[in-house]
Amino acid sequence: MINLFDTFDTSSLDFLRSQVIAKVKIPSVVIEDDGFLPEDVDSPFSYYTENKGNRRPLYFDQLPLPNRYWRIEATGDQAQVMDMDRQRATIFYSATDNTRLVKEVHWLDEQGRVSWVDHYNRHGQRFAKTYFNQDQPVLRKYFTPQGKEVVTWNLPAGDLTLNVGAVTRHFPSIEDFVIFYLRDRHYKLDHIFYNTLNRALAVSLRLGGNGSDTLFWHEPTGDELPGNMQFLMKNETRTKHVVFQRFPDWKKYGSQLQQSAGNVDFRYLGTIYPHPRSNNLRPEILILTNSDQIEQLTPLVQGMPNLHFHIAAITEMSSKLMAFADYQNVDVYPTVTTNRVQKLIKECDVYMDINHGNEILDAVRGAFEQNMLIVGFKNTLHRPELLAPENIFDPADVDGMKQRVMTALIQPRLMEQLIDHQREVAGDVKVADYQETIGELTND
Structure with missing residues (x-):
């Protein structure tokens, strides 16, 4: 059993925290690693690039500059790499708490458009680089801490190449790459908890087998159910349960869905929030x-x-x-x-x-x-x-x-x-x- 997240966003963090508070121990995997995953959360990119360690994140003024005469100007929100009065790059932080730790550096071309993005992780290492063409990301490379290129992702086509040791493997999609990784790591895949109708769902659908997966649905639901959720209702898949996590949406759809669920069981389960104190009515x-x-x-x-x-x-x-x-x-x-x-x-x-x-x-x-x-x-x-x-x-x-x-x-x-x-x-x-x-x- 594993948790499988597309990204480690707030909803994924809340889901994992709820499990920790409830003493539910399930391994967690994030498909798209932003470099700042908690130590106990894994991803195929961090695994194959071996981006682990105990170094601190990169502070903004520690960023290596290609020219000794360039300088960094910073605010609490972001920073800029300046060449005289010309901006060469924009530095984005990992958080809004004024710690000013580098997460991404967007380098600009002569026309002021993004040429490439350097991605830094929680250990201060440049672990990935995304190349742009006409303002569109086209290629992403992932590196070991020593700078060796391990994964190449063709973003428009969606295929990836993995180079580990003397073996090169090609995957037609990121979902195929993730499935290879899950099996390579010998995760128990009898039950997958996932929380998006995007890549994690695609992994579940392609994985096959006799699994019993659960979608934890946390996104706002409009006037009708998402198409992919309707697909799960109408077709026999690994997904046997859909759990609504937004109470207003469950209140709106719950009774109707429980009567016409099709191939999935619908239920509600929110989030465990810590509440260390009560409201004391102080003005x-x-x-x-x-x-x-x-x-x-x-x-x-x-x-x-x-x-x-x-x-x-x-x-x-x-x-x-x-x-x-x-x-x-x-x-x-x-x-x-x-x-x-x-x-x-x-x-x-x-x-x-x-x-x-x-x-x-x-x-x-x-x-x-x-x-x-x-x-x-x-x-x-x-x-x-x-x-x-x-x-x-x-x-x-x-x-x-x-x-x-x-x-x-x-x-x-x-x-x-x-x-x-x-x-x-x-x-x-x-x-x-x-x-x-x-x-x-x-x-x-």
Whole structure:
């Protein structure tokens, strides 16, 4: 039995964390390795290139430059390689926590288009290189830490070549490559848990045999089921179960699917989220941002003078945002440390997801796990799946947001109901329920 993920995105991480909390031990494989997989998660690319080790990731100013006169200019979001006043490359970080660790370097041609991308891993090694033609990726090569080319992937055609030892193998698709790897590693393939209807599904379909696989469906479902899911319902395949992980979608489709499931069994199982504390109804509001574009901040601050706002950024703040420190009920924290943010998350009981621009420090998720009441505007949401619909407001409805927050803070029963609904919408499940469902799936 294995977990098989296309990529190690947030949903895959949540799925794996839930298993860890529930003490469900299943090997995990990621098809597309971004270089920053956890140590206990494997991939065919990291396996054959032997990209393991204990070195630290590459800090942005440690990037080797091809010209001694070029320089690196950096912000908390990304960095640029500059040749006088000309940009030669863009450096992308592995996270938004201001650690500035290099994940990708996009090198530019004379016209300013991406010519190739150097991919770095969590050990500071350049483990892959993607070549571009007319802004399109056409070829990717994977290397050992010593620089030996091991895997070549023709991206438009989809075929791969593997060079290990004195043997060269050709695979017509990445799915064939993954199947070879799974068998080469002697994984037990009687039951595969996968969470996309893309490459992992294709592996399951091509693998054949007498397996009993399970799709954990976490993506939003529109007005009709995805075509590939309908295919699983109509055809006899290895996939015997489809597990919905979004509670609103299960509520919408569940009873209908259980009556007309076809060749698969449909059921619901959400995610186990850690909740180290309860909401304590403290009049403390937290906003994390790397921009001074915060929706309706002035009327919110002025309209709730008895509530204390904490506005933090991991970068320097503009004078516009710093000016809010003049309000008695506002504290601002420019270039805030991670320790300080963790302290603020523990001390505040309301999070406002109202900043434009990127989310930083996984702020909404942190607020959710701390059982903070999360409110936001329709045009500023970063993690809408973690907010209850009744806590999402139109930008013009400032009064509605104020009323919701102030009323919840003085009515413990209402706050409890709001937090319970917030967790229900996000698909929060208990450990015992998780263990029971996984047990039923694996014993089928």
